[in-house]
Amino acid sequence: MSEERIVYVNGNYVPESEATVSVFDRGFLFADAVYEVTAVVGGKLIDFDGHVTRLKRSVAELSMPAEVDEAKLRGIHEELVSRNDIDEGLVYLQLTRGAADRDFLYPDTSTTPTLVLFTQKKAVVENPAAERGMAVVSLPDLRWDRRDIKTVQLLYPSMAKMEAKAQGADDAWLVEDGMVTEATSANAYIVTGDGTIVTRGLSNAILHGITRRAVLALAEEAGLKVEERGFTIDEAKAAREAFVTSASAFVMPVVSIDGAKIGDGSVGPLARRLRGIYLEALAA
Structure with a gap:
């Protein structure tokens, strides 16, 4: 049996089989969420600064009360690349407005956003x-x-x-x-x-x-x-x-x-x- 990927969920690095988010998460209920995909080549993140800049813009356009800390996010990306031994592939980041009782109106800004990241091994350079x-x-x-x-x-x-x-x-x-x-x-x-x-x-x-x-x-x-x-x-x-x-x-x-x-x-x-x-x- 292959070793499970390690994913990041709201501050924790966990095996993918143990990763969960609330059924009331607005990403699930309303697609009230944004994402980014960063390529990895030779274990190195590609155009990371650009992806974070666009993430900040997406968050602002949707009035999400989420802090986008570039240094923290880079650290999480690099940790996942290391833990999952990604030489070539992708890191996905998904950020939602968080979990709240179902309502079309945005919840109070005190709602904690949900942050999930995971990796995929993929041939992005030598692609047939x-x-x-x-x-x-x-x-x-x-x-x-x-x-x-x-x-x-x-x-x-x-x-x-x-x-x-x-x-x-x-x-x-x-x-x-x-x-x-x-x-x-x-x-x-x-x-x-x-x-x-x-x-x-x-x-x-x-x-x-x-x-x-x-x-x-x-x-x-x-x-x-x-x-x-x-x-x-x-x-x-x-x-x-x-x-x-x-x-x-x-x-x-x-x-x-x-x-x-x-x-x-x-x-x-x-x-x-x-x-x-x-x-x-x-x-x-």
Whole structure:
């Protein structure tokens, strides 16, 4: 029998089989909770400062009475990485408004928030999908209008991923008012005929990706042209290349949309280059 993971729950490190939260927790009752996912490479936390900054913003946008102590959270992350022997993988953090009797109104601010963290071992660097590329399908974006807040309201993205799987694809790109917003759990990009990287600009319509920010900065440092604007599925199908970015996928090429090949249907050189640049930055 394999050794159990150690998880963190409200100040305690416990085996996962002993980890519990209240049935009255608002994360369970109302999805009144936010989360972050930090990649681990070589036992090192990736872009941790950016994830904490976004967590603080999410907490503020939802008026959660939760203190976000960066030093404390870093210590918890590092302790879990050590205890679970994570060389490569992910650390998930979930923060809820806490447990209170069921009521649509927020409970009194004296309610203690619930903080849970756990790890997953996962190959995030040597990911086979990065070599073969992903197939995606387009689906309507039916999520709420505050996608910039990283909440645990992930039912529709889950439904969309299942629909993509049913259609024989790896993921879905979501479309609203004729324009691609993002993938189900990643930011979406195309590369135009002249080599310009195009991705939707920041707004309430998309998650402000930490990996997105890092990759765009590296692209500009490399002298690549970046344009932040909306694009259609038809424009994506006609693009030279396409890819997505996220904390768990880094830079992941997309080789087809709705069955139509992007370019020649193989991983493009710019996506491959960007992934390489990003991985080099992680190792620095």
